[in-house]
Amino acid sequence: MTVLGASILKDMVQRYKSIYPSDDDAFDGDGYVLTVREDRTLNYLEHRNMVSREIVFTPPDCVAHLTSKSRFGRLGLSFLNSVKVHSGFVGRLALELVNLSNERAPITIRMGDPLIHIEFLRREGTPAPYSGKYMFQFMTEQEGSMYVDILSKNFPSLFPKPLMEEKLNERLISEEQR
Numbered sequence: 001m002t003v004l005g006a007s008i009l010k011d012m013v014q015r016y017k018s019i020y021p022s023d024d025d026a027f028d029g030d031g032y033v034l035t036v037r038e039d040r041t042l043n044y045l046e047h048r049n050m051v052s053r054e055i056v057f058t059p060p061d062c063v064a065h066l067t068s069k070s071r072f073g074r075l076g077l078s079f080l081n082s083v084k085v086h087s088g089f090v091g092r093l094a095l096e097l098v099n100l101s102n103e104r105a106p107i108t109i110r111m112g113d114p115l116i117h118i119e120f121l122r123r124e125g126t127p128a129p130y131s132g133k134y135m136f137q138f139m140t141e142q143e144g145s146m147y148v149d150i151l152s153k154n155f156p157s158l159f160p161k162p163l164m165e166e167k168l169n170e171r172l173i174s175e176e177q178r
Helices: 006-016 141-154 161-176
Strands: 031-034 040-042 047-057 062-068 077-079 090-099 107-109 116-122
Touching (some): 006 031, 006 141, 040 090, 062 077
Antiparallel strands (some): 047 090
């Protein structure tokens, strides 16, 4: 596997909206820095799921890895969930965080704060894109439709439009029931 450089990542963002919305200032070396979509304060030992502001699409020939910004790590914020984003996944990321501050002080994360690095790596072998229940998570119908079009246009054999529309509708219904 090879980490994709900024020029390739910027091209992926432009062609496939691999990160949406994106900000030129958030490209960080060979990756991108994701933010969260709402302000949140975590008290000592509190665990919270926070949602990325950006939608992530990992093309079928890639996987992505996540690491937390050291700024928050130094405060005692720990990132709990898996550090991998499967190839073919589309959606906002659920970031599982816990406050492990030595000072037992609350940690506040504000919308727009740089929180998580994402790096895309080229994978080898036959594509096996994500097809689980979290596809299109935390997306609006309009956002989902935009990605259904991107997927079915650029990768029609892996993401047939009728199947993607069905998955999007299932996800929208699932999130409405919450």
